[in-house]
Amino acid sequence: MNKEKLMEKRFGTFSGVFLPTFLTIIGVIFYLRFGWVVGNAGVMGALGIVVLAHVITVSTALSMASITTNMEVEGGGAYFLISRSLGLEIGGSIGIPLYLSQVISVSLYILGFIESVKLIFPDVNTTILSVVITIIIGIVSAIGADLAVKMQYGIFALIIMSLGTILVSGDYSQVPVALGSYADSGNFWMTFAVFFPAVTGILAGVSMSGDLRDPRRNIPTGTFYAIGVTFLIYTLAIFWFAFNIPMEELINDKLVLISRTRFPIFIIGGVWAATLSSALGSMISAPRTMQALARDSVLPKFLGRGSGKSDEPRIATLLSFAVAFVFIIMVNLDFVAPVITMFFLNTYGAINMVAALEILVGNPSFRPTFKTHWIISLVGALGSYSVMFLINSTATVICLAFTLMIYLYISKKNISRAWGDLRDGILVSIIRMCLLKLRFNEKQEKNWKPDILVFSGTPESRGNLVYLAEHFSKGRGIITLVRFIFGQIENKKKEVAEARENLNTFLRERKLNAFSEVVVGEDMGETLTETVQVSGIGLLKPNTVLMGMTKKAHKIKPMMEFMRKISYLNKNLLVFSSSNSSAAFGRKESIDIWWGGLRNNGNLMLNMAHLMTLNDDWKGAKIRILSITCEGERVEERKTILEEMLEKQRIDAEVVVIPVEGSIEETIGRISHNSDLVLMGLGLPEKGHEEDYYGKLIKLSEGLKSVLFVKGKVS
Incomplete structure (x- = not known):
């Protein structure tokens, strides 16, 4: 039995799955962009955006629950689930972009934090601040997930206080606008594109799979609770914005929550806590994905080494820190950001496709304790790939081309694997269907x-x-x-x-x-x-x-x-x-x-x-x-x-x-x-x-x- 299987399992449903998932979903979009979404789309339009986004995330969560309750889940999160179902080549071709999206997300969240600080304190030196924050997050994640999770408890408390402040604020004197004019965003899909990254955090919990006490139970339970609670928060927030703040102000003032609530200090704390917790969550998740890729020989083996009793991926963490630091200092993220969202959606689509195919192929070995219908998984897959093109077709093409290049590279490596995968079952099902179709025909x-x-x-x-x-x-x-x-x-x-x-x-x-x-x-x-x-x-x-x-x-x-x-x-x-x-x-x-x-x-x-x-x-x-x-x-x-x-x-x-x-x-x-x-x-x-x-x-x-x-x- 390898070291990864022997490592100490430290986290349960709340600390290992619910907490990182909740903190990633209630993040920078909620505090700095959700008012803008409501201002452009109106109550009905915003509800449509939230519901549509959650159709994809809920179907993905259901698919993920079905897959995780059918196997012994180890480290690597979504990469592990996909590679053990669709094979190492497909798993790796999605796992590497997933890792990159996780590590570059650290940069996005830190830059979101810097933006909020800059709006409140215009004279701050953002370069120095970004370097300091990145180093602190890198040190915390390098020490280990235990410290990061303890810090997330405090961050969670700050966010709860900020949400309570929002709830008790406002005079509810505005007449809500049912349908917005999309005056600033342009149309429904552009508004949807701004909101959707808020719900891409559902993989934050599954990325901790190697550290969970009971992944088969913790992942589905924690993910469903996080999605349900955050859906309720976003829905209530739509009505709060609509009944308390004029549409024009929602569109033009990114800090409207700070200026229109009774205790702005809690909102500021919530904004900072949300952005930094998301950055920390990504910095914890990314090295664990890299570690799993390395242990499967997709990446160099030395990157998979663990440290200490808890098998912390410190080598992978140091490299992830360096990559994130480079992106913060040197790269224009206006172009990279949509590509990152594409990588997440690509992963969602793959997870849904795995579940749909597992059900349709009907292998006797697929016996999940949590069952879902293949139509739900197929809707999630089609929804994921459709949204990719609707958000940014150029970024989608770049994402899929990059995925294909990695697939071809891994295929040429001919890496041996000790597990079977779904592809054989798919081929057998296709062959069976063709043979039955032609069973009464004579060869001409x-x-x-x-x-x-x-x-x-x-x-x-x-x-x-x-x-x-x-x-x-x-x-x-x-x-x-x-x-x-x-x-x-x-x-x-x-x-x-x-x-x-x-x-x-x-x-x-x-x-x-x-x-x-x-x-x-x-x-x-x-x-x-x-x-x-x-x-x-x-x-x-x-x-x-x-x-x-x-x-x-x-x-x-x-x-x-x-x-x-x-x-x-x-x-x-x-x-x-x-x-x-x-x-x-x-x-x-x-x-x-x-x-x-x-x-x-x-x-x-x-x-x-x-x-x-x-x-x-x-x-x-x-x-x-x-x-x-x-x-x-x-x-x-x-x-x-x-x-x-x-x-x-x-x-x-x-x-x-x-x-x-x-x-x-x-x-x-x-x-x-x-x-x-x-x-x-x-x-x-x-x-x-x-x-x-x-x-x-x-x-x-x-x-x-x-x-x-x-x-x-x-x-």
Whole structure:
């Protein structure tokens, strides 16, 4: 068990989740911008903005609750939830922008604090003040989360006092304006864009996941309470502003709460407490996200080191402090701020998408104790991405492009992971749906491609069979390598495991897009036949069997019997024979087809030859159609018929008609002894004459480099 799992869990629902979430939501927007929102939108417009924003945050919270109650949650917050569901690549591509948005948010909150100080004390040196505040927050967060949480109790008390001051102030003499004119903001969506960052604080609690006593209970409970309480506060604030302050004053005076309340000192304290607590919360959250990314090898490992009994991410904290300091001093945040909001929304969208997909895929392992409907999660996902574009389309494009670049970078790193993820379940569900959709369809000739079952044995020793399968398939068909082990299945467990690993290693090393299977049976003939019958599913059943000629006497009869039985299974059969396995295909310049008629395997032989020439190493290879005439047949007439057939088949080949001289075997050997691949039709061995037929095949292939006997399925 790693150090992260052994670390002391210090915080519960209130201190670890509710408090940081509440303090981040009741922040700088509430004190310095919410009056402006009400002034522009009016009561109904402001209510619409608050409700719409909370539709997204509530659906995200519900999705988050569903995910967290289905797994053992460790450090890393939202990154951990996404990476363990959608995989390391997607988790990292969202986790890195999330970390950046958290650490740059420190700069935003501190600058919000500086703005409020500047409005009250115009002569203050904001540069010195920002440096001092940043250093103090950096020191507090570096000491540890314990001190930060203790400070947040005091900040929470100040905010409660400021809210009480607002409630008891005002004369409630104004007539509320139901619908605003958006005189300063321009329209509803621009006003919404100003307000929405206020509710992006719902990840503040989940970011403390590694420090919580019971994350599966603390995260959903604390987040829901924080959202509910802050929603009530914002709703009441709308009516307070509308009944107490004229719309023009709300729009023009950012410090209206200070000037229009009875105890302005508490409002000032609330403003400062809210901005600094949000900065502190982000400075605590960001290093923990970085620590989790580093421990998964997405970022350099040293950044994941923890200090002390509580595993504090002090290295990550120091680096986060440096990044925040640079942004405060050097960067124009007018452009960066909307991008940060996009990163948060991108994370919200991903969390909702994870929950929706988990429910829709229906993996039996997804058993959350808190259940939600997939429609709610889908609404949250669509809402998150829609709001991104409505707020700032340019910033959205930058955010998504940045996310894609990180995804491609992590994918190239090929980081190994010890957990499964949702992607396999999604793919299986898609495959299942497609197969069921097509389950009653027959594969049409127009869509035919060779789906090949290769009796490969130990594939290193039968590389020519794999080579042929690759070239016939050319990345379009499905290849399955099968190794047979004969004997009692209960005695073959170790041998099967070794054979399976050998096949998988072969596929990985060759980078071959194929499947593999190990089949155990006691009788060779029956095992071969049963394997062909049960392989595949639906339209993905193999339509072609590729095997080699055996050189072992005891296998000749069962192999010939299998060749006879396969004619009843509606499969094509390809049997390969080579005189020199190490140089089986020569220069790959010529292919001969010994013609026995279009219906008599000819069509399949033409297809196989054509597929071979589509590969780079056989490109330009010359195909010859070779036909033997009997006595009395007209050579030119036979040649014309074959050429017309080739024109209809749209295959470029040379027709050669050969008068018979001596035996057929002698004629074939004389004409094709230099050809790189020879295709011949395959008949069926008569029962009781299997060895005789095997001898005939051996005789036909004598003197030839490589022979492929072809038996098309019976129509």
